[in-house]
Amino acid sequence: MKANKRTALTWSVAVGVGLAMGSSAAQAAGGTLQTMQNNAANWVMPAGNFANWRYSSLNQINTKNVHQLTPAWTFSTGVLRGHEGGPLIIGNMMYVVTPFPNIVYGLDLNHQGRIVWKYVPVQDPNVIPVMCCDTVNRGAAYAPPAEAGNADGLVILHQADNEVVALDAKNGKVVWKASNGNAKVGATGTSAPQVIGDKVMVGVSGGEFGVRGYMTAFSLKDGKQVWRAYSEGPDNQILFNPKTTTDMGKPVGANSSLKTWQGNQWKIGGGDTWGWISYDPKLNLMYYGSGNPSTWNPVQRPGDNKWSMTIFARDPNTGMAKWVYQMTPHDQWDYDGVNEMILANVKVNGKATPALVHFDRNGFAYELNRATGALLIAHKYDPVVNWATSVNMKTGRPNVVAKYAPGSRGAEVNYKGICPAALGSKDEQPAAFSPKTGMFYVPTNNVCMDYEPFKVTYTAGQPYVGATLSMFPPKGQSNLGNFIAWNPNTGKIAWSDPEAFSVWSGALATAGGVVFYGTLQGDLKAVDMKTGKELWRFKTPSGIIGNVTAYEHNGREYIAVLSGVGGWAGIGLAAGLTKGTDGLGAVGAYRALSNYTNLGGVLTVFALPKM
Amino acid sequence: MRRSVALAVFAAFTIVGGAFVIAARADTAKKPYVVINGKVNHPVFEGYLRYGENCMRCHGEDGLGSSYAPSLVDALKHLSYLQFAQTVINGKKNLGNGMELVMPAFGLNPDVVNYLSDIYAYLKARSDGAIGRGRPHQLPKKAQ
Secondary structure, rough: OOHOOOOHHHHHHHHHHHHHHHOOOOOOOOOOOOHOOOOOOOOEEEOOOOOOOOEOOOOOOOOHHHHHHHEEEEEEEEOOOOOOOOOEEHHHHHEHHHHHHHOEEEEEEEHHHEEEEEOOOOOOOHHHHHHOOOOOOOOEEEEEEHHHHHOOOEEEEOOOEEEEEEEEEOOOEEEEEEEOOOOHOOEEEOOOOOEEEEEEEEOOOOOHHHHOOEEEEEEOOOOOEEEEEEEOOOOHHOOOOOOOEEEEEOOOOOOOOHOOOOHHHHHOOOOOOOOOOEEEOOEEEEEOOOOOOOOOHHHOOOOOOOOOOOOEEEOOOOOOOOEEOOOOOOOOOOOOOOOOOOEEEEEEEOEEEEEEEEEEOEEEEEEEEEEOOEEEEEEEOOOOOOOOOEEEOOOOEEOHHHHOEEEEEEEOEEEEEEOOOOOOOOOOOOOOOOOOOOEEEEEEOOEEEEEEOOOOOOOOOOOOOOEEEEEEEOOOOOOEEEEEEOOOOOOOOEEEEOHHHHHHHHOEEEEEEEEEEEEEOOEEEEEEEEOOOOEEEOOOOOOOOOOOOEEEEOOOHHHHHEEEEOOOHHHHHHOOOOOOOOOOHHHHOOOOHHHHHOOOOOEEEEEOOOO | HHHOOOOHHHHHHHHHHHHHHHHHHHHHOOOOEEOOOOEOOOOHHHHHHHHHHHHHHHOOHHOOOOOOOOOHHOOOOOOOOOHHHHHHOOEEEEEOOOOOEEEEEOOOOHHHOOOOOHHHHHHHHOOOOOOOOOOEEEEEEHHO
C-alpha cells in the first residue's frame, strides 16, 4: 500500500516535470526524439538530450536518501574490454552495446534485464589492432518509429569495422546495413551515432593511422548516404561555402583547409570525428569536433592543418558548415577537439547567451555563441595547463609557450613537463550540465607529459604516430584526476574533488541535487551538487569508463552504469605512470591501476530500497 | 645449445633481412644491449623511441603491459629473439573468452621491421632489469 502511494507520487512529479518542459508522459510514449528526450523516464540518446546535458529531471534519489542506494540488478555483457558509453532506455526496453565484437542486447526492464534479443555481428578480428586504444564502443542510437519510418523503431550500431547497422528495436533483426569506410586502412568505428530528424550522423576514428576524418549522414529509411563532410580537403569535400561559412565571424574564403597544409599531407591528415554530436533544433545546427592532425610529429606537417582540432556547426539536412572554430592550430600535443559540445544558455559577462560550452583536451573551456560561432570565453579549467598562457580573443588563437611546444626546436628533441598530457585535461568522458544550478560537472585528468616527436613513414593500415611520450602527475601533486564543478558565468572552478586516477567516466547531474560519476578503481560515486561532498559510493566489479545514466521504470528511479576498465586510461595507467612513483615511497607502490581492478564487463543498476 | 642460438639468429636473418648486423652482434655479446652505469647504447635508445611509437599504445608505457595487451617485460623473460621477431612480423591472434587478443602484423611497416633488433634490445634490457622505467639516457658515442 505504501509502495502504491509512493508510485503515485512519483508519477505526478514525473508528469509535472514533463509538462514543465513542454511535453507530457503520453506524448513521450511515441513521437519524435525531440519530444521523447523530455520524458525523464527514458534515456533516448547517448547524452540524454540533443543539448548533451547528461541531466535527469528525476528527483526520487536525492541528497537525503542517496546513501541508501543499492544494486537492484546486474548484467554481464560477456565481453572483457573497455566499456565506454552507456545504455539507452525506451519504455520497457534497455539497449546495451559491448566493445568488440559489438554485441547489442535488447533487455526487458520488466524482468530485471532478461535478454529479449541479442545481435552478434560477424567482424574480422583484424580490426582490433587498428583501433587506437582499446576496442571501445560509446553506445548505440535510437530512432523512434515516427522518424525511422518503420513500426518498431531502430537501434543503430556503429561497429568497430566501420559498418553501420540498423536493428529493429523490437526484435533485433537487421533492417539495413551501410559501410562508413575501410577498416583495413584504419578507419574504424568507436563513436555513438546521433539521430537527427530522418538521418543518423556517424563519425569515424583513425587519427593514429592517418585517416582523414569525416562526418556522414545516412538516411534512416534505407541506410543510403545523404552527405559526407570531410574535416580536411577542398571546399566541395569539406562542405564549406567560402562566402557564408564563417570563422571568428568572418567568411573563411576559398580553400580554407588546403592552404594550411603542405603538399598532399591533408590526404592522410587525420582530423577524425570520434566524439559526441549535439543538435539545436531551433537553429537547425548540429555540432561536433575533429581530432588531431596526423602525424603526431608536427615537423612533418607545417601549417595550421585546418580543419583538424575544430568545432563544426553544420546544417544536418545538407551538411553545409555554418561556422567553424579551430582551437589548436598546428597541433603539437595530440589535443583532439572531439569532446562534447554542450548547448546551454549561460550568462556571459552578465548577458544571457545561447552558448556552446566545450571542455577541450587542451585544458581550455570554450564558450561560443552557438548561432554565430563568436568566441566569448576561453579559460583554463585546470590551473596546471602550461602549453599556452591564454587564448587571444581577437584571433581565437592560443598564446603558445614555445618551451612546451614539441617541434618548436625541431624533431628528435624531448620536450619536457608539458601539461596537460596527450590524453588532455579531459578526454571523451562527457561532462554534465544542470539547468537548475547552471553549473557544469566535469570529469578531468591531472596528468602531464614529456613528448618526443620523430620522423615516420606512412604505410596504409599501420600506426602513423611519430612520437613517444611519458606521463606523470603535475609537480608536487599525486592525484591523477579531479572531478570539478565549473561556473560558466565566471569561468571558474566552484569545487574540485581530487581522485587518485583520471576520472574517465561520463557524469550525470540530477534534479535530486546529486551528481554521479565513476572512478577507474571501479567506484560509482554520488556527490552533493552544491559542495562536491561525497554522499555515497559503491565498488562495482571493474574500473568505470562508462557514462552514468538515469531512468524511471514503474515509478522507481534507477541509476545505471557500465564497468569494464580499458580505453586509453586502462592502457596508460595500468602499470602506473613512469614518474608517478617518484618521491611517493610506499604509496607509490600502489599507484598502478592493476592493483585495484581487473578486466570486466558488467552493467550495474541501482535503486533505493523498496519501502 | 650454442648451435641452436646460432640457428635462431640465422632464421631471424631470413625473416628480418636488414636487421642482421645488430642481431649478430647481440649473439656474440650474449646480451643484445649495452648498459653502462644506467646509460644505454644507441640501439636501445632507438628501440625505446620505436616502441613508444608502435607498441606502447597497446603494451603500455615501458613495456609493462596494460588492460589491452600483455607485459613485454614479462614476456621477454621466456621469448627468444626468433619468437619475438616472428610475432612482430606476422602478428598473433588469441580469440575468444570475451577478450579477443589480436596483435597486427608489422612485417610491412618500415618503422618497425627496420628497428626490430633495436626494439628487442630495449625490451630485453627492460626485461632483464638492466634499465628502469622512463626515457633511457644514451652513452656518449665513444663509449658505445
